[in-house]
Amino acid sequence: MVINGDARIFPDEVRELLQGLAVEDFFADGILCGSWVMLVYRLHHKLAYALRTEDIDFAVETTRHCAADVPGILKKLGYLPVLDVHGLEKFVKGTFSIEFLINRKGGKDAPFVAVKQMKIRALPLPFVSMLFIDPITVDFGAFQIRIPCVEALFLHKLIIAQRRKELSKSKKDLEQCASLIPVVDAAKLAAIAGSQRFSKETKAAILKSAREIGYPGFPG
Numbered sequence: 709m710v711i712n713g714d715a716r717i718f719p720d721e722v723r724e725l726l727q728g729l730a731v732e733d734f735f736a737d738g739i740l741c742g743s744w745v746m747l748v749y750r751l752h753h754k755l756a757y758a759l760r761t762e763d764i765d766f767a768v769e770t771t772r773h774c775a776a777d778v779p780g781i782l783k784k785l786g787y788l789p790v791l792d793v794h795g796l797e798k799f800v801k802g803t804f805s806i807e808f809l810i811n812r813k814g815g816k817d818a819p820f821v822a823v824k825q826m827k828i829r830a831l832p833l834p835f836v837s838m839l840f841i842d843p844i845t846v847d848f849g850a851f852q853i854r855i856p857c858v859e860a861l862f863l864h865k866l867i868i869a870q871r872r873k874e875l876s877k878s879k880k881d882l883e884q885c886a887s888l889i890p891v892v893d894a895a896k897l898a899a900i901a902g903s904q905r906f907s908k909e910t911k912a913a914i915l916k917s918a919r920e921i922g923y924p925g926f927p928g
Contacts, residue, residue, distance in 0.1 A: 715848040726740065735854045740764075741809065794819035859893055866885055
């Protein structure tokens, strides 16, 4: 699915970042997946939502098409790499912080996964692959990016809201889900959920989040 967007919805720094990555084909294997996606949804679906974050999250798949030097791109844009004590790398410019996520299939937790083709270290998290189901291409004219479809992001946030250690982040996830309720396609949501193998605990988390935001359309 392709939709038209208006890049002016983003601050100059974020717009320059997205364009800088787009021209190097990052979005062939990556998506914008954090709260900034809500600005696109807000404009396209005429939703009421106020963004409150300077964290910029991208998810990546195992690269097939993109072999861009992502740290080099970010350096040109003024972002500096910062390693935490476990070796996970973020990129920081002023108050903006960039993090890359990748799907964790199971097994032991690892502090990061090296995505060699892009020269980045991505944080492995469960259910990230879900965000790549039927993604949306947003055409801004000068460049294009990819974002998750509403239903994939909605389901993902229903899950992670119950896994958050910080109450404020859990609350923000649920607020975003609540704002998306008017545009969620229940049949598509059910299809995406049906394509996943969820544990009993995950199913319970989904239903708990759905109850907390008053969403009645999720299949039990």
